[in-house]
Amino acid sequence: MESFTTFDGLFHGHRPATGNAPTLVFANSLGTDLRVWDRVVALLPDTWGVLRMDKRGHGLSAARDTLSIETLADDAEALLDHHGITQFVGVGLSVGGLIMQRLALRRAGAMTHLVLSDTAAKIGSPEIWNPRIDTVRAQGIASIGDMILQRWFVPAYRDTQDFAMWRAMLERTPAEGYAQVCEAIRDADYTADLARIAKPTLVVVGEGDASTPPALVKATAEAIPGARFVEIAEAGHLPCVEQPARFAALLQEHVAA
Known part of the structure; x- marks a missing residue:
């Protein structure tokens, strides 16, 4: 059973692996908390270990004065050490993919497989991020909620009852925490490091993703x-939400390879 608690202000869920089963470490996207993985985790074998966390300034995790992708990777490493996880599969969505790109190098001896979803080594530019940061700090996330959600989800999913849940998750994210992670994404460029990633890597994207096309x-x-690249049909920026069965199947196939 997955248990939820805090360590050094980091809210997270942990389920130890049984025997030689793999442990999956999940990192979330901007404007979501660890619940974004609920549907995928529910489809994984019960013997598999799980570690998922809320980023600083998101969900129930304590904020910091400033953030970077490196400090977010520090947090992930602190939880790995806290739980004694010496081997893991890194699974990162959007900004979580940037974090997992760092761990693929910083914890090269511990990460066995890498899964990157709807992410890149460099996401956007200051011309895109700075106006969003300023707007969120001045007017709150709800002021740009419609724009973000249209980029996250394909039209068919926006017509479901579930859609309201993700709007609530986004708009209840603390504005300063959201803005700080925007700054971290803006300032990150790991393009030169991609060739150094030596782990078996699966890269997936929703075919309708308008945030990371x-x-x-x-x-x-x-x-x-x-690396293997796969487009997931009928999904946008969060295929783990819109197409969890497809996402979980690809994940299990990759880990078993």
Whole structure:
């Protein structure tokens, strides 16, 4: 059973692996908390270990004065050490993919497989991020909620009852925490490091992703030696939400390879 608690202000869930089963470490996207993985985790074998966490300034995790992708990776490493996890599969969505790109190098001896979803080595530019940061700090996330959600989900999913849940999760994210993670994404560029990733890597993207379009994600996959690239139909920026069965199947296939 997965238990939820805090360590050094980091709210997280942990389920130890049984025997030689793998442990999966999940990192979330901007504007979501660890519940974004609920549907995928529910489809994984009960013997598999799980570690998932709320980023600083998101969900129930304590904020910091400033953030970077490196400090977010520090937090993930602190939880790995806290739970004595010496081998793991890194699974990162959007900004979580940036975090897992760092761990693939910083914890090269511990990460056995890498899964990157709807992410890239560089996401956006200051011209895109700075106005969003200023607007969120001045007017709150709800002021741009419609724009973000249209980029996250395909039209068919926006017509479901579930859609309201994700709007609530996004708009209840603390504005300063959201803005700080935007700054961390803006300032990160790990393009030069992609060729150094030596883990078996699966890169997936929703075919309707308007936040990290398939062409951008595919270019990232092509820069990682031996990486496999897959587009997921009928999904946008969060295929783990819109197509959890497909996502979980790809994940299990990759770990078993």
